[in-house]
Amino acid sequence: NAGVTQTPKFQVLKTGQSMTLQCAQDMNHEYMSWYRQDPGMGLRLIHYSVGAGITDQGEVPNGYNVSRSTTEDFPLRLLSAAPSQTSVYFCASSYYSQVPRGNSPLHFGNGTRLTVT
Amino acid sequence: KNQVEQSPQSLIILEGKNCTLQCNYTVSPFSNLRWYKQDTGRGPVSLTIMTFSENTKSNGRYTATLDADTKQSSLHITASQLSDSASYICVVSSPRGTDKLIFGTGTRLQVFP
Numbered sequence: 378n379a380g381v382t383q384t385p386k387f388q389v390l391k392t393g394q395s396m397t398l399q400c401a402q403d404m405n406h407e408y409m410s411w412y413r414q415d416p417g418m419g420l421r422l423i424h425y426s427v428g429a430g431i432t433d434q435g436e437v438p439n440g441y442n443v444s445r446s447t448t449e450d451f452p453l454r455l456l457s458a459a460p461s462q463t464s465v466y467f468c469a470s471s472y473y474s475q476v477p478r479g480n481s482p483l484h485f486g487n488g489t490r491l492t493v494t
Numbered sequence: 495k496n497q498v499e500q501s502p503q504s505l506i507i508l509e510g511k512n513c514t515l516q517c518n519y520t521v522s523p524f525s526n527l528r529w530y531k532q533d534t535g536r537g538p539v540s541l542t543i544m545t546f547s548e549n550t551k552s553n554g555r556y557t558a559t560l561d562a563d564t565k566q567s568s569l570h571i572t573a574s575q576l577s578d579s580a581s582y583i584c585v586v587s588s589p590r591g592t593d594k595l596i597f598g599t600g601t602r603l604q605v606f607p
Contacts, residue, residue: 418599482543485539488536488537
């Protein structure tokens with residue numbers, strides 16, 4: 378199993394540009410989520426999905442869109458990039474029943490480092 | 495407000511020494527507490543998950559403790575190795591609210607030879 382795969386690993390955008398961060402998992406997990414990690418702050422939830430066709434907002438959803446057409450894929454779209462979106466983005470997945478009560482961990486990808494100039 | 499606080503922010507130790515990282519939380523209600531290891535440039539990887547009824551849980555040289563009464567947890571690393579150099583993140587799970595997983599800011603551990 379490849380686990381959770383994120384692409385690209387690095388990206389530089391200019392203010393106002395749009396792009397899609399890709400995330401795929403091969404563990405048949407129902408639950409998938411996107412986090413951003415900024416210096417001095419804990420990981421913050423952007424959007425999450427508990428299954429194909431179902432998405433919901435997290436703590437910091439503004440400026441981002443998601444869709445979940447398949448169990449495997451959960452892309453994150455930046456509509457009009459802003460410097461405040463410079464961050465490291467992590468995709469994570471788990472069995473839904475394990476979040477938050479269960480003993481199965483979140484599996485994270487290795488992140489996309491995004492810089493917006 | 496649900497919060498998870500970790501200390502120290504950073505720690506430097508010599509290879510072979512032991513160390514203990516602390517996690518205090520105010521999350522309520524509580525489901526479980528998780529410790530993750532994050533190597534530089536990589537995503538977090540789970541070390542342990544502890545439920546309310548578990549006081550101690552080990553994973554090799556890593557031992558986590560949980561005191562649900564005082565809302566404190568610790569992660570003890572025994573006989574540290576250079577590969578232990580990483581950030582260690584404490585995560586508390588709650589069944590309520592949008593952010594069911596509340597992340598601490600992490601402790602950055604550096605192990606020198």
